[in-house]
Amino acid sequence: MLLKKRSCWSSLICILFLLTGCWDRIEIDQRGFVIGVAIDYSHISKHKFKGTYQIVVPSGLKQSSQGQRGSGSSGKAYFNLSTTENSMPAISARLAARTSRTPYFEHLKIIIVSSEVAKDDKIFADLLDFFLRNNEMRRSVQILIADGKAADILDIPTFNEPTPIDYITSIARNDRKTNYMLPESRIGDVHEFLVKHESFAIQTVRLEEKGVSMTGSAIFDGKTKEFVGFLQGEETQGLNFVTERVKGGIIEAKIKDHTFAFRAERTKSKITMQQFSPTKFKFNIKLATEGVLDKSMSEYDPSNSEAIKDLEKSLEDVVKANTLKVIKKLQQTYKKDALGLGAFLYENHYKLWKPIENDWDQGLNIFTQSEINVQAEVIIRRIGNIIKTTKE
Template sequence: MLLKKRSCWASLICILFLLTGCWDRIEIDQRGFVVGVAIDYSNTQKHKFKGTYQIVVPSGLKQSSQGKSGSGSSNKAYFNLSTTENSMPAISSKLAVRTSRSPYFEHLKIIIISSELAKDDKIFADLLDFFLRNSEMRRGVQILIANGKASDILDIPTFNEPTPIDYITSIARNDRKSNYMLPESRIGDVHEYLVKHESFAIQTVKLEEKGVAMTGSAIFDGHTKEMVGFLTGDETQGLNFVTEHVKGGIIEGKIKDHTFAFRAERTKSKITMQQLNPTKFRFNIKLATEGVIDKSISDYDTSKSETIKNLEKSLEDAVQINTLKAIKKLQQTYKKDALGLGAYLFQNHYKLWKPIANDWDQGLNIFTQSEINVQTEVIIRRIGNIIKTTKE
């Protein structure tokens, strides 16, 4: 028994020598916290990438929290560092020798990729591969497609945020206030689309005077993994209704050249399908939304049921028009199913889907031949806090 105990203690002592502890530990004050990455093609060297990292300055963040810094502050809360190389690992390695703190991606919030780069065959997926394989990366990192140079986005005024990345992140979460933009596009979700070979849409960002705009979306081919084009804000609103991504926002309607506003509160999309022949399908999409009148028309009494019906009809037409715009562009121009109809067939009609999967939005491109009908229903639940805005 004593011999057995001694043997156990000897084994434990040997194990202690094999434990290396935190062999790769780096002190927090030696890390360069990268919060944003922008990727473009090099302006001077062909087939090379320009990577721009936005790295936070802790002392600047402290001053910002005390209200002492901003875009014009001498001690900003961030700095941008750029270099050109053949790949993302090479860019990170090169930047590591140009800063006193090694780049650290645990707090990365946004990756911005230029549309020029995203349009090249398979390069988009190769770039994402670096971030997906990096052990410091989180799958919740947001991806944006820049309509122009991605690096320019990292130089915008910060306004009431400490860094441009914080400013962009705040805008990206405003999809509850605007249905003309997509919800956040996360790297984990994009990776799933690429693995499944499903076409998809990604949030876009465009440089504007004194800031950025994030209406519209970028459409990607799930097979070639390249960007095929953009949808406008109106078309993106239609896409959001079909994919049930409308979380709020305003819908505008018109009656006799008068414009009024409706705030969506609840939306629902229901898809049904009929197979007309082995390669011909008819999809019926019913879109329903409920909400409240945000801006009424002084010449109309919204307390009358007839007026409410006219307002609802105008809103139904507006939603239908924008949805049909999106469907037309996806079917006729890009020929890619970012609507999720292929996913609907896979989930609900697998026996029908399996023989046509390879010809859905490539090959025979059955998606472009499908008939898609849209029916809309808008219900005005409330008319606001007042009935009239003029004197009786």
């Protein structure tokens, strides 16, 4: 009986060692919640990085919720902390030694990389690798390319948001209101492009007077992983139409010297291909969009069926022109297929794609030699509210 009791107690003691505990627990009031990271080259040396972290101040957030907005109150809802080191792990380690609260990345929202840093293929890949490996970070973290210094973006006025990062996050979600910007670029999506060796586009951000602008996009080579250049707003609109990423927004066109606006509600892109030789391709891209007139003209009656056709034709010309503009820039200037035509061949014509995959937008660069035609169809489903015309 005694032997049995001893055996029982021994088993219980052994089980205690197997139980999980909170030996590494950090209290919430001791954490430094990092919500934004900006990465630049050091002004001292291009071999060093300047990392800037935006860290939330909980007491400042409370004041903001009570009407005392972040940058306008004495108790800001955030503070920025910068340091210079040779690598991102070293930057994080050094910043941990400079703040009373342990940097915590689970609430990280945005990573901003300066275009100067992104131009170096090895460095950009290493930066992404650091964030992807960190078990505190999520693959939904947004990544932006700054046209200028990334750290400057974290110092913008916050307006009606508690922190600059919250302000930028709100703008980044406005792709339903404007098609001159890309949808949010998540680090997980960027990682997939790099793994597939597909060229791609990332959201951009640049300083403007009293704020920022996020129109346009940054083009990357999926093979070398380097930033190659920017697209402007109209070119990004054309790219969005081809890649079916238009969620809304306005298209402006002119007819009889009058400007009118069309709000896109549904869009579709269809790609077909013809092959004339192993390295000669012809692509036909048909774009279709439906929506409603968002602005009428006092001297033009859109309730007339012929007038509607004229308006649709003007809109089709704009969509086609902006799409051809981005195609020309990608083929002749950047020589990178951010349109997804290579992905189209891989998914729909794999036997044709396999022999040329290494020469698509590298090597022989078959992409630049391909003929790409564009058709656009715009349907005005509703004319909306109109004012009186001169005929009345």
